[in-house]
Amino acid sequence: xxxxxxxxxxxxxxxxxxxxxxxxxxxxxxxxxxxxxxxxxxxxxxxxxxxxxxxxxxxxxxxxxxxxxxxxxxxxxxxxxxxxxxxxxxxxxxxxxxxxxxxxxxxxxxxxxxxxxxxxxxxxxxxxxxxxxxxxxxxxxxxxxxxxxxx
Numbered sequence: 001x002x003x004x005x006x007x008x009x010x011x012x013x014x015x016x017x018x019x020x021x022x023x024x025x026x027x028x029x030x031x032x033x034x035x036x037x038x039x040x041x042x043x044x045x046x047x048x049x050x051x052x053x054x055x056x057x058x059x060x061x062x063x064x065x066x067x068x069x070x071x072x073x074x075x076x077x078x079x080x081x082x083x084x085x086x087x088x089x090x091x092x093x094x095x096x097x098x099x100x101x102x103x104x105x106x107x108x109x110x111x112x113x114x115x116x117x118x119x120x121x122x123x124x125x126x127x128x129x130x131x132x133x134x135x136x137x138x139x140x141x142x143x144x145x146x147x148x149x150x151x
Contacts (some may be wrong), residue, residue, distance in 0.1 A: 001056060001060065002026055002059070002060045002061075003023055003024065003025055003026065003051040003054075003055055003061045003062065003126060003139060004023070004063075004112040004113040005022070005048050005050070005051050005061060005113050006022050006044070006063070006111055006113035006117055006140075007019060007020070007021040007040055007041075007044035007062070007065070008020055008021070008040070008043060008117050009038065009039060009042075009043050009049050010135070013099025014040060017037055017038070017039070018034075019035045019038045019040065019042065019043040020032060020033060020034045020035055020043060021033055021044070021046050021050065021092060022111075022116050022117055023050050023054075023113060024112045024116060028137070029085075030113075031054070034099040041065070041082070042085060042088070043067075043083070044068045045068045045071065045072075045085060045089065046088070047063070048063055048068055048072060048103065049088065049092050050099060052092060052095035052096060053081060053095065055099060055101060058100050058101070058102075059101050060103075060104055061102070061103045061104070062103075062106045062111065063103065063104070063111070064105070064110075064111045067081075067145055071085070071089045071093075071094050071124065072089070072103055073096070073103055075088060076093065076095065089135065091097050094125055114137055
C-alpha cells in the first residue's frame, strides 16, 4: 500500500508565501490541507506526517523531498534549516518508528500527489468525485483548499 505525498508553497521564503499539501492514498482518496504562511519544507513534512497518521502498519510513503525523507529516517540533527521544524520532525520519526513505514524517495515525475497539485483544474472542492486507479468512484476529502497556488 503506497501513499504519495507532496507539498507546495507559493512564493517560498518571501512575503506572501502560502502553502498546502496533498496526500494520495492507495484507494485513490486525496487529502489536502491549506497550511498558510509556511515554507516548502514545512508543507512537504506535513504531507508525510498526515500519511504517517493515516497509514496502516508497514505501508510505503513516497515523496520527492529528499531532505524531508532524511529528516524522518535519520537521527535528528539540528541545523539552521530545520530548527523551526524540530517538534514536527521528532513527531514524524516517532510515528515512523511505531508503524514500521518505509519512506521511499521518488522522482518528481513519479509523484502522483505532485501530479494532482500540477493539475490546472485542481480546486480542492470539498466533496469532488474523482476516478481512483481501480476505476471506482471515490470521494475526495479535502480539509481546506487553496486557489491560485501553483508550484
